[in-house]
Amino acid sequence: MFLNSLLTNFAALEVGQHLYWQIGNIRLHGQVFLTSWILLGALLVFISLGTKKMENDPKGLQNLLEFLWDYIRDLARTQIGEKVYRDWMPFIGTLFLFVFVSNWGGALIPWRLIKLPSGELGAPTADINTTIALALLVSLSYFYAGLSNKGWRYFEYYVHPTPIMLPFKILEDFTKPLSLSFRLFGNILADELVVGVLVFLVPLILPIPVMFLGLFTSAIQALIFATLAAYYIGEAVEEHH
C-alpha cells in the first residue's frame, strides 16, 4: 500500500488510469483511441500526400514512401519467403507502421500538455489492450496462412521433426502472442515511465539522452514486432520435406 501510494504520488504519473468512454454496456479506454486516431490520421495524410502524384522518377515524399515500401518488402520477403510474401506484405507493413507511429508519436509529441479529466494521452502501444489486439491478430494470421496454404497438412508442423515436439509446439501457440504483446507493452510503458519520472525529478538536460534511447527502443520494438509476425507466418507456410 505504502509503495503504491509512494509510486503514484512520487512520480506524479497517472499510471493505470484511463479516460473511460461508456457506450451502452461496454467501456473503452478513450485516451488510446484518441491518440491512435490522431497518429493514424497523420500517417494517412502523410501517405496520401506522398502518393498523390506518383512519378516514375521519384521525388521528395514519394522517395521516402518507396524506401519504406522497399524496407517492408525486404522484411516480409526474407521472413515469409518468395512464394507468399506478397499476400502478407500489407499486414506486416501495417503492423510495422502502426507500432512505429504509435511508439514514436507517444515519445515525440508532448501529450502531457493536453489535460484530460482522467488518465493521460500517450503511446497507444503502452496500453495492454492494443498490444494484445495486435498479437492476437498475428496469431490468427499465421493460423490462417498455414491452413490456407497447406490445408490440414499445416498440423504436420506440430509433429515436425518428431512427435515429441507436439506439447512444445502447442505451448508455443500460447507463448507467441503472450511474448509479442508483453514485450511491446512493457518496453513502451517502461520507456514512458522512465522519461516521466526523470522529467519529474530533474526537469533539465538529464532526460534528453533517455528520450533518445526511448526513440531508439521504439523503432527497434516496431521492427521486432513486424519481424516476429512475419517470421511466425513464414514458419506456418514453410514446406517441410
Place this chain on the structure above:
Amino acid sequence: MLAFNFFGATEGGLFDINATLPLMAIQVVALTYILNSLFFKPVGNVVEKREKFVSNNIIEAKNKLSEVKKLEADLLTQLQSARTEAQRIVSEAENESDKLYKEALELANNEANASKEKARLEIENQTSAARDQLSKQADDLSELIVNRLILEK
C-alpha cells in the same frame, strides 16, 4: 473481466482489459485494408513497374553489347583478311616490278654488249684494212726503191 488492481488505481489499472481490445483489433484490420489501397498497392505498382523497366533495359543493353562485340569481332577478321590481302598484293607487285627491272636490265646489257662487239669488229676491220693498205704501199715503195736502184746501175 481481467482487471487487476495495479499501482493503487481505484479502477482500471495497467492490465485492465476491456472492449478496447476487439475494437482496436478491428481498427488495425481496417487500417490494413486502407493502407493496402492507399500505400502498398500504388507504391508497389510504381516500384515494380520501374524495376521491370530497369531490368528490361539492362537485358536490352546486354543484348546490344553482345551484338556490338560480335560486330567488332567481325570487323576485326575482315580487317585482318584485308591486311593479308593487301600484303599479298604488295608483294606480288614487288615481285613483278623486280622481274621487269631484271628483264629490262638484261636486255640493255645484251644490247650494249652487241653494239660493243660490233664496234670492236669494225675497228678490227678498219685496222686490218689500214694495215693491208700500209703494207701494200710499203710494197709499192720498196718496189719503186728497188727499180730505181736497178735503173741507176
